[in-house]
Amino acid sequence: MSARLSAPDRTHALERRAHPVVRVLALRGVVVLWELVTRTGWVPALFLPSPSGVVEMLASGELLVHVATSLRRLLLGFGLGALLGVSVGLAVGFFSLAEAVGTPLIAATFPIPKIALLPLLILWVGIGEASKVAVITLGVFFPMAINTYTGVRNADPLLIRAAVSFGAGRFSLIRKVMLPSALPMIFAGLKLGAGTALLLLVAAEMIAANAGIGFLVLHAQNLMETTKLMVGIVLLSFLGIVSHWLLVRLERLAIPWKA
């Protein structure tokens, strides 16, 4: 054979282009279309408020109280739930006694839809802030505890033996081997928990609150203030995006060994 062929590139089918222009245009296009549809009066503002109206109301700051209230509930509930979940997950993953106590309890209570517990929680801790924070805490606790437990159980036995061979005791093992081993699972749990927390926040605020974004959305609907309603939805999706983004950043900081 005397022909000379360059080695073919067979990866064409695998190629996935980023299409950066399309990405930007798609989002903008929808917003522009939305604005047009409302400006022309094709869809009445009662059903679909214009984007410019939504932005105006957002910028006015009149809804800041609601945002602050919701944020406080969210942060408290999420923080508490994450802290409790990780602690319980670590203990149940490491100590056989805690495992014997914890696993059946968690398995039995985990399937309860947490929002169904809100009336009970209101009965126990009152209709104030505590019941809303508690329901979010519960919602975050379970995915965190289960993920942390799984992470600990999947810690590499070789690394555990290595640590023990250098004299590591129980608490050293937990802190220096189990916890870092579980970190990727813990962050997966945090992302999952953030979504759950938002859902529970809105539900709780719709059921029993006189402030907060969930309250705002429901109240605005009752008064036919569609722009306000839409602002609430935009705020909620914004919260979801920001919390996810923060968690991704935090994960990069906390797990520098995963490139």
Place this chain on the structure above:
Amino acid sequence: MRVAVERVSKTYADRRGASVEALRDVSLTVDAEEFVALLGPSGCGKSTLLALVAGLLAPSAGAIYFEGDLPPGRAATAMVFQEFALFPWRTVQANVEFGLEEAGLPAAARAARARDLIQLTGLAGFEARYPHQLSGGMRQRVGIARALAVDPAVLLMDEPFSALDAQTRQLMQEELLQIWERTRTTILYVTHNIQEAVYLADRVVVLSRRPGSVLATVPVGLARPRAEAMLGAPAFIAAADRIWSLIKSEAREALREAGA
């Protein structure tokens, strides 16, 4: 410190009741300041024996003793693992410091000691890297530095250089010998390379196929310090031949079994 392994057997049992006999009635000693190589075919229980000496496993029968005084601040044993076993979330520096942390050394002393060993093992400049950013050979050097850092009375090394290319392996052997000449740590060194065993050790303990038992202990009549020129010396060839004749039939049978 002297290590005495007395009539040790180890049988692994899994949850379904199946059991694997890894070691049968093994007795051997490693004298203080002695370098002993443990040689045997794959799966004969070499790693198991090291884990028993390190206290990471309990023997099914028999006992293991350490004889001699342990000066304060020195670890009894430290292990270099066959699979490296570095902590992926720790940098090179932090991996080397691990044993020192557990020994309760203050941070400044830890950092200084770790730096010394990083220098010694040729890892200078890589202190801030994570294990996944290192080549296999460098990872193993981190494992060695981590073990040497605690200044163990007995150093247990499980095929530390088997992942290295031949040239690097040769250089690392020289370095290990130099370190040993200086520290005179008692070393139990697992390998399945006859040349390596003879070149490094004072005595070579040859194990049979699984279940591992001691076939013979072959003394190496080479002077210290060792030099590459000794690789062709009559004493070297005699010891290597002796070991090969001991394990030849074992290796053949293992091969036949694997083929069947």
